Amino acid sequence: MAASLGRFGYVSRCVFYLILTVELFNSYGLSSDLPCAQNCTCDGDSVDCSNLELTATPLDLPARTVSLRLDHNELTSIPDLGQAASKIVLLYLHHNKIRSIDGRRTRELVSVETLDLSNNDITELRGHCFPAGLQIRDLYLSNNKISVLELGALDHLGSTLQVLRLSRNRISQIPVRAFQLPRLTQLELNRNRIRQVEGLTFQGLSSLEVLKLQRNSISKLTDGAFWDLAKMKVLHLDYNSLTEVNSGSLYGLSSLQQLFLSNNSIARINPDGWKFCQKLRELNLSHNNLTRLDEGSLAVLGDLHTLRLGHNSISHITEGAFRGLKAVRVLELDHNDISGTIEDTNGAFSGLDSLNKLTLFGNKIKSVAKKAFSGLETLEHLNLGENAIRSIQPDAFSKMKNLKTLFIQSDSFLCDCQLHWLPDWLVTRGLQAGVNATCAHPESLKGTSIFQAPSSSFVCDDLPKPEITVQPETTVTVLGSDVRLTCMAASSSSSPMTFAWRKDQELLRHADTENYAHVRAHHHQGVMEYTTILHLRRVTFAHEGRYQCIITNHFGSTYSSKARLIVNVLPSFVKTPKDSTIRTGHTARLECAAEGHPAPQIAWQKDGGTDFPAARERRMHVMPDDDVFFIMDVKPEDMGVYSCTAKNTAGTISANATLTVLETPHLAQDLEDRSVVVGDTVALQCKALGSPPPRITWLRNDQPLRPSDRHHFTPGNQLLVIGSASLEDAGRYTCLMSNTLGTERAHSQLVVTQRRSPCASTSGPSTVTIGIIVIAVVTSIVVTSLVWVCIIYQTRKKSEECSVTNTDETIVPPDVPSYLSSQGTLSERQDVCIRVEAGGGPQPNGHVVDTTGFDGAVVCTDCMENSNSYSKDPDYLSHSFCPAGGSEYQQHSHHEPVSHTTPLCNGTPNGIRKDIQGSTFPKNYNTLQHDRKGKTITESLNATSRTGQTPACSPSQEESFHKPVKLSGVTGHGRSDTDCEPELRQTLLSNGHTLRASQNESTPLRRASD
Structure with missing residues (x-):
């Protein structure tokens, strides 16, 4: 066991010495392969040669250098780095004396990601300074002398550059779209000489997040100055000369979170200035005005x-x-x-x-x-x-x-x-x-x-602090008057008292005041009462507001309640409506504007009421922000007196304008071709409408048709009656309608044929027919003359009673508000209704009552009783207003139908019609327009025939004019059950006179003998 442990320890020591030997070998071997440059400091792959007063690059730079510091030397250009140039990632050249950027040197820096050239003497940036193929991510050019920034100088760095520092240079202007750097996130332009930022200057910096423009001389940001900076989060504009911030200059900054505007000259916050940067989390407006x-x-x-x-x-x-x-x-x-x-x-x-x-x-x-x-x-x-x-x-x-x-x-x-x-x-x-x-x-x-x-x-x-005893009072005054506002306070302190007035919470620094003090009566000793009076001379609208007095001493200030000053002004017109004459189908323009305080409300009336035909038919266009309203596609029923009323709390005024509608002549009903038998009676009707009412002339075969014993015309020539037709009466009959706007023609072909029955005798009936017509003509003339005598008599009688002279040339209905009335008072209407009862025989409207009958068929679609003529005065065009209901002037477009057993003769007021959208002409209807410089006088005498014995003033009978009534033949033993009982109405002018006819008024019926 001990032997085993001894062998294990020996092996461990051998391994340790082996590892130590390898490490020492590697260390000495690396040092020999990459020796450090002379006088420089090396730390692995970083070489520091700063602060050596070098004028050139050391020749013994290690080949595998990644970071090289050459700052704080005496270099005058970007040095040649030899074999190390392609390996260097970080290159620091700040605090040298480099005057320019040589593209031949920067081309070798293919691996450089951070290049620091700050604190040098570089004066310009050109397109050749940074060639393509470089990988620079951070470029520092601060603290140089750059005054020229060429357009596109940095475009070759667009795929890599993320941080660009150009602070502390001499740049005075940035070219529009100067930076096409889609990956740039931070741009610093502090402490330059930029005075204005133009629109689209920074377009191309779509990834920019931080932009610093502090300490320039920027006084204006034009609209779109920061367009295309949708990702920017921080914007520094402090220490400049900006006076305002508007919405246009911040347009496009939808992601902005921090905005620094301190130390500028901004005096007002524009509420609309922030609508394009609503995600702001920090706003600095300190140190402004x-x-x-x-x-x-x-x-x-x-x-x-x-x-x-x-x-x-x-x-x-x-x-x-x-x-x-x-x-x-x-x-x-x-x-x-x-x-x-x-x-x-x-x-x-x-x-x-x-x-x-x-x-x-x-x-x-x-x-x-x-x-x-x-x-x-x-x-x-x-x-x-x-x-x-x-x-x-x-x-x-x-x-x-x-x-x-x-x-x-x-x-x-x-x-x-x-x-x-x-x-x-x-x-x-x-x-x-x-x-x-x-x-x-x-x-x-x-x-x-x-x-x-x-x-x-x-x-x-005691009362050391002032106490208000009399508050200023709310005052209502008129423009130009003088106003006094009084405020009083009491205090027991002997410290000096100061007085001030505020209007709408703002101090009046140059107010005209009167201040004095006196001892308060019936109070303990030592209490003084102070009075301050504010004088407002010749007040204007600008004086309106809430006034408050402030009385201050050493112990504090006392504020009175707020008193309101109201300045009123009676409305006055700045634009008045004007009389206008316009053709049908065109657009009428009426304008009206008034000023006053408070601002007056504008309202319109037509003929004294609020019934506007154009409004009902959606043809009236009112401009909300303008003083004009338009009537589109003008029609005859739009004619009348329009009143503009301006009203505010001070009073009401009104002004009138007459709208006259001109309409070219046209037919209410087409002419039809006719075919009759010899000896029959035939009637051709040419019911012409227009404004002014057209004059009608009849032609036969393009030749003027002269009246004869068998050819008769009703008043106005709207009905041609041919009695006992003969073969020579056959041909083309032309109705020629003309007024100041032009002339129209309508044609009817009349065919006369022989009777087929040889037994038929036409001499009897023809003689009877002629006799009836003659009697009707004579009776019509007599009755018409009597009517005119009555009208003239009533007019003169009324004129003598009123004894009023009106020099106004404009005919205004009495119930229309007068321009001179500030309250819009309506006058009582005055009109005369003259009734004429007629028995059988000729009527004033031209209708012939058949007492003996015709032996042939007589066709009469309608009868026009109006007598139209033209006076010598070319500048006057009369207008008739038919009162309805006795209170307002109205035009009724619907009437109850009246049945008749005999022909009913109706009139039309001035040829004005309703419910006619356009003229329809048959193939035999020709149009001829001509211009006339003069104007004609048309006076219409409206007469209405009704069933029954009770006379009544009827409104306009336009509706019945447009519906043809067939004239039936009546035997000699038959008699009409209904007599035409016309009722004549004439409108009085504002001076009490009636419209008078000229000397050349036509008679109701003409014959050959006339």
């Missing part, structure tokens, strides 16, 4: 965790300024001027549901209001240090149940009854360690800690 935080200015940053706003000039925090910041845990507001927010405002911190730490030190806070920290129930750390706090209202911290640390440092506390609660509360909550508070008043407690002062000494024997 911010003066206020407006409501919702950061609302879109729902993921924000840390908000730094220290060292600004913030004096106003609007209620709701932190709305939407539910995730913020750290808020820094130190070294601002938000004393008014803490002393007076309620709910300034609402919305910070997760806030954990709030710093407010150095804000000149003198008092803490009861609800100053409402909404901060989760707060754990509150820093109120470096504030000369004098009073804290009871329960100011009571809702902060999780408060762990509270820092207060003040030797100015007013130890009165208002502060009695604080020492015990701090001790109970265990927060006294961070509070260093001593009394300044009363004199007996001056310099005493609030924790050492007896509780019985916290009494209110």
Whole structure:
């Protein structure tokens, strides 16, 4: 056993010496194969030749060197590394005097991953500096003199480069798309001379995560400056000259988490500036020129965790300024001027549901209001240090149940009854360690800690702090007037009193005030009453707002309630609607705009009401943000007076505009070819519509048709009656319709044939027919004359009663609001309804009552009683308004049908029609357009025939015009059961006069003898 153990120990010793020999051999052998360069230090495959003042590379570099340090030498160019160049992975050449980058040397560095050329004298980066085939991942070029950055200089490193440092150079401009480095994750450009970042500058850096642009002179970020940086998480823009941050400059930063904007000149937070970087978790806006935080200015940053706003000039925090910041845990507001927010405002911190730490030190806070920290129930750390706090209202911290640390440092506390609660509360909550508070008043407690002062000494024997006695009152005034707001306070302290006024929480630094003091009457001695009056001269809209007075002395500030100033202005038109004339089918444009305070509401009326035919048919287009509304595809029923009304709390005004619709002549019913027997009576109807009403002329075989004993025309020539037709009456009859817009033609072929029965005698009936027509014509003339005499008489009588002269050329219905009325008062309507009863025989509307009968068939599709003529005045176009119901001007498109046993003669108002979408012409209807420079006067006399004996004023009979009524033959023994009992209505103008006909008004019926 012992022998075995001895042999085992011998073998172990041999193995140990053998291993030691191999290690020594390997060590000496490696040293001989890779000797370290002269004066350099070697550590395995790392060679350190730094700080040797070398001007060239040592010639005896080990061939297998992986890491080579040549920094802090006197090299002026990238050295030739010989056989070691292809093996080196880490090459440090910083702190030399290299002036340029030679591509012939860098081409040999095929294995280098980290190249440090910082702190040299390199002046430019060109495309040849880094040829293709290199594997550089980290390139350090900071602290050089680079002023030229050539476009595409680093493109050959695009497949490998991840970190690029170009800080502390002289780069003043970065070419657009200068970096095509899709794998780059970090780019540093600090301390250069960049003044502006153009759009798409960094396009090509799709993997960039960190971009540093600190301490440049950047004053503007153009839209799209950071486009294509969708993966960037950290952006440093601090220590520049930016004045604002808008949404366009941050467009594309959808993944940004940290944005550093401190030490700039930003004076305002744009609410829209953050909508493209809503994933921000940290925002640093400290050391800027911010003066206020407006409501919702950061609302879109729902993921924000840390908000730094220290060292600004913030004096106003609007209620709701932190709305939407539910995730913020750290808020820094130190070294601002938000004393008014803490002393007076309620709910300034609402919305910070997760806030954990709030710093407010150095804000000149003198008092803490009861609800100053409402909404901060989760707060754990509150820093109120470096504030000369004098009073804290009871329960100011009571809702902060999780408060762990509270820092207060003040030797100015007013130890009165208002502060009695604080020492015990701090001790109970265990927060006294961070509070260093001593009394300044009363004199007996001056310099005493609030924790050492007896509780019985916290009494209110005087009024050292001002107390408001008279609050400013809300005032309503008119533009341009002077306003006085008065505020009064009382105090027993002799310390100087200062007065200030705020408007909408902002201090009025150059306010016109009047201040004075006097001893309060009926009070104990020593109490002074102070009055401050704010004068607002010639108030404008800009003066509107909420005003508050602040009265301050050494012991604190007192804030009055807020008084509102309201400035009202009567509306006035800046755009008034204008009269317009337009053709059917076109688009009418009406505009109206008014100004006033508050902004007036615009409303439209048509003919004094709200019934718009265009609105019912969805042809009215209103522009929500414009002062115009359009009527598309204008129709005759759109014609009328449109009233624009502007209304606000100060009053109402209105303006009127007349829309006149022009329509080319066309047929309401097509002309038809006719065939009659010799001796029969035939009627050809040409019912023409248009605006102005067209004039009708009849042609036979293209020659003017002259009236004769057998050829008769109704008023307006819409009906041609041929009695006792003969063979020469056969031919083509043409109805020529013309108005100022053009001329239309319609044709009817009349065929006259011989009677087949030789026994038939036509002389008797033809004579009877002619007699009837003659009687009808004469009777019609007489009755029409009587009607006109009555109308003229009534008109003159009414004119004498009213004795009103109206010089306005626009015909406006009485119930349409006047432009001059600021309240939109409607006038009572005035109209005259003249009734004329007629028995059998000729009627005023041109219809002939058959008392003896015709022996032949007479065809009459309708009768037009309107008498259309054209006066000499070319600039006046009359409009008739037929009142319906006695209260509004309306046009009715539906009427109850009336049955008649004899032909019924109806009129049409001004040729205006409804429910006619377009003109339809047969193959024998030709169109001829011509232009006329003059305008014609058309006066229409509307007459309606109804069944029964009771006269009634009927609305427009347009519907019955479009429905043909067949005129039946009546025997000599027959008689009509219904007489035409027309009722004439004429609309009064606003001055009490009626529309008068010219001297050349046509007669109801013409004969050859006329």
